[in-house]
Amino acid sequence: MTAIVDIQDLKKTYEGGFEALKGVTLAIKEGEILALLGPNGAGKTTLISTICGITTSTAGSIHVGGFCVDKDFRGARSLIGLVPQEINLEPFETVWNTVQFSRGLFGKRRDDAYLEKILRQLSLWDKRKSRIMELSGGMKRRVLIAKALSHEPRVLFLDEPTAGVDVELRKDMWDTVAQLKADGVTIILTTHYIEEAEAIADRVGVINKGQLLLIEEKADLMKRLGQKQLRVELQDPIAALPDGLGDYDLTLSEDGASVVYTYDTKADRTGITKLLADLAGAGLSLRDLQTEQSSLEDIFVGLVKEGQS
Amino acid sequence: MNWTAIKAIYVFEMARFFRTLTQSFISPVISTSLYFVVFGAAIGSRIDQVDGISYGAFIVPGLIMLSIMTQGISNASFGIYFPKFIGTIYELLSAPVNFLEIVIGYVGAAATKSLFIGVVILATSWFFVDLTILHPFAMLAFMILTCTSFALFGFIIGIWAKNFEQLQLVPLLIVTPLVFLGGSFYSISMLPPFWQTVTLFNPVVYLISGFRWAFFGLADVPVGLSLLAIAGFSALCMLAVWWIFKTGWRIRS
Numbered sequence: 398m399t400a401i402v403d404i405q406d407l408k409k410t411y412e413g414g415f416e417a418l419k420g421v422t423l424a425i426k427e428g429e430i431l432a433l434l435g436p437n438g439a440g441k442t443t444l445i446s447t448i449c450g451i452t453t454s455t456a457g458s459i460h461v462g463g464f465c466v467d468k469d470f471r472g473a474r475s476l477i478g479l480v481p482q483e484i485n486l487e488p489f490e491t492v493w494n495t496v497q498f499s500r501g502l503f504g505k506r507r508d509d510a511y512l513e514k515i516l517r518q519l520s521l522w523d524k525r526k527s528r529i530m531e532l533s534g535g536m537k538r539r540v541l542i543a544k545a546l547s548h549e550p551r552v553l554f555l556d557e558p559t560a561g562v563d564v565e566l567r568k569d570m571w572d573t574v575a576q577l578k579a580d581g582v583t584i585i586l587t588t589h590y591i592e593e594a595e596a597i598a599d600r601v602g603v604i605n606k607g608q609l610l611l612i613e614e615k616a617d618l619m620k621r622l623g624q625k626q627l628r629v630e631l632q633d634p635i636a637a638l639p640d641g642l643g644d645y646d647l648t649l650s651e652d653g654a655s656v657v658y659t660y661d662t663k664a665d666r667t668g669i670t671k672l673l674a675d676l677a678g679a680g681l682s683l684r685d686l687q688t689e690q691s692s693l694e695d696i697f698v699g700l701v702k703e704g705q706s
Numbered sequence: 707m708n709w710t711a712i713k714a715i716y717v718f719e720m721a722r723f724f725r726t727l728t729q730s731f732i733s734p735v736i737s738t739s740l741y742f743v744v745f746g747a748a749i750g751s752r753i754d755q756v757d758g759i760s761y762g763a764f765i766v767p768g769l770i771m772l773s774i775m776t777q778g779i780s781n782a783s784f785g786i787y788f789p790k791f792i793g794t795i796y797e798l799l800s801a802p803v804n805f806l807e808i809v810i811g812y813v814g815a816a817a818t819k820s821l822f823i824g825v826v827i828l829a830t831s832w833f834f835v836d837l838t839i840l841h842p843f844a845m846l847a848f849m850i851l852t853c854t855s856f857a858l859f860g861f862i863i864g865i866w867a868k869n870f871e872q873l874q875l876v877p878l879l880i881v882t883p884l885v886f887l888g889g890s891f892y893s894i895s896m897l898p899p900f901w902q903t904v905t906l907f908n909p910v911v912y913l914i915s916g917f918r919w920a921f922f923g924l925a926d927v928p929v930g931l932s933l934l935a936i937a938g939f940s941a942l943c944m945l946a947v948w949w950i951f952k953t954g955w956r957i958r959s
């Protein structure tokens with residue numbers, strides 16, 4: 398595994414003494430899409446800003462593409478594209494000049510064909526001669542993306558790219574992100590929307606109060622989420638599970654009054670029919686049945702609550 | 707040096723200037739004309755000549771200096787304050803550029819604008835008075851140096867300022883008085899001895915004196931001293947800018 402962004406024990410204390418990052422360690426793999434989830438004020442923007450050079454870190458180290466972001470800032474920053482959370486654009490300039498400026502600022506030679514490709518991809522080509530102030534909010538956000546892409550970054554940070562964006566445009570953006578990934582760009586995006594993380598991320602990180610609470614392959618996470626639990630309450634408590642039920646993923650509750658069966662909802666057969674038959678066959682009489690499913694939302698809320706207590 | 711980046715900043719900043727070109731052009735023409743009418747006609751009718759030069763011609767270097775100093779400051783301070791204000795500074799901070807490149811881009815553009823205005827004023831003056839420039843290259847050099855160093859100063863103000871009031875404050879409260887009291891419209895030798903000494907503490911005196919020497923070969927202070935003053939001022943500003951970017955003062959939280 399090659400980490401294109403390598404963060405070691407990163408801490409950030411703002412001037413007022415507020416500790417926004419409390420030692421974050423994170424390795425971002427080349428070519429992946431990482432979604433960072435977290436409530437307001439979790440430190441997502443602070444983390445991104447520190448990587449990109451907008452804020453200084455208090456302790457720890459950050460390397461991008463092997464370059465230290467402080468010492469080799471040129472090497473590191475020329476790999477990075479940033480789409481900020483806030484819409485910060487020069488209102489009186491045209492789309493075209495703004496994008497051209499970004500490319501030049503990053504030291505890339507003028508390439509109008511490339512910029513045209515980006516603007517077309519983001520459906521901004523028709524608006525290239527418009528001044529930024531004449532654009533809608535969603536268009537402005539796409540201009541920000543165009544600016545970040547204008548200098549062909551290897552790592553792209555998208556800080557809440559779909560906040561305040563309508564459903565259709567959100568789908569467009571996901572397509573754009575998928576396209577970028579296909580081109581080999583590493584993408585880190587922050588979002589409040591769990592569906593968004595589910596839809597496009599390879600890995601999901603949960604951050605709260607300046608700490609990374611979880612980072613996991615989305616597939617594993619989804620597998621965990623795809624699992625459901627069936628609780629079978631028994632008429633009479635038992636001391637141990639009867640023999641012959643060893644093939645099932647079963648646990649007996651402490652009081653012996655219920656049996657919990659964990660199964661995969663996405664599998665072809667859940668095995669419930671057979672289990673119930675086998676339970677009856679083992680001489681147990683059933684009183685009630687319940688099923689439970691944990692969603693990413695549950696995990697997320699659980700983690701965040703844990704962090705708060 | 708990332709020259710592509712410097713060029714990008716310079717071109718982008720100049721675009722702002724070109725958008726308002728007529729405005730940039732007309733206001734110095736009008737204000738210069740007004741100065742000539744007020745100072746030239748009203749005062750000039752009483753003061754015929756200063757050091758053997760007609761009063762109208764005598765005030766030209768001072769007028770140009772007054773404009774390029776205030777313009778240099780306001781262009782540069784606005785140039786860097788505006789991205790801070792609207793938030794586009796994030797891009798500068800995240801770009802692979804060092805402080806020198808940012809400064810060259812912004813200060814270069816601001817200096818170019820004030821140089822343009824200086825030239826416009828000079829051209830306008832020709833309509834009002836007879837001018838012969840004794841040392842044209844020295845004149846140009848002084849003009850460029852002044853534009854650059856005051857743009858540098860303005861750049862610092864733009865970073866320091868936290869709101870629009872502060873942006874106006876330094877030019878209004880410090881620079882304009884210093885320029886007016888710096889011999890723009892009179893020769894230091896016209897003052898009583900005590901005030902002559904006081905005036906020598908005003909750095910602007912040295913700039914105007916040197917500039918006027920380039921026009922007429924007359925100076926209140928030696929030309930070398932004028933050059934030293936402007937070099938010293940630029941160096942001081944450069945040092946301040948270097949420190950600002952090293953510490954991230956008022957730009958990086």
Ligand SMILES: Nc1ncnc2c1ncn2[C@@H]1O[C@H](COP(=O)(O)OP(=O)(O)OP(=O)(O)O)[C@@H](O)[C@H]1O
Nearest residue numbers: 411415417435436437438439440441442443444959
């Ligand atoms: N410049 C600053 N000075 C002081 N504190 C700051 C500054 N910027 C952010 N903070 C604080 O740091 C914490 C983390 O902020 P950050 O912007 O990183 O959160 P976030 O996860 O991006 O939140 P959101 O989802 O709302 O964008 C917040 O408590 C915020 O108040």
Ligand SMILES: [Mg+2]
Nearest residue numbers: 441442482556
């Ligand atoms: Mg944020």
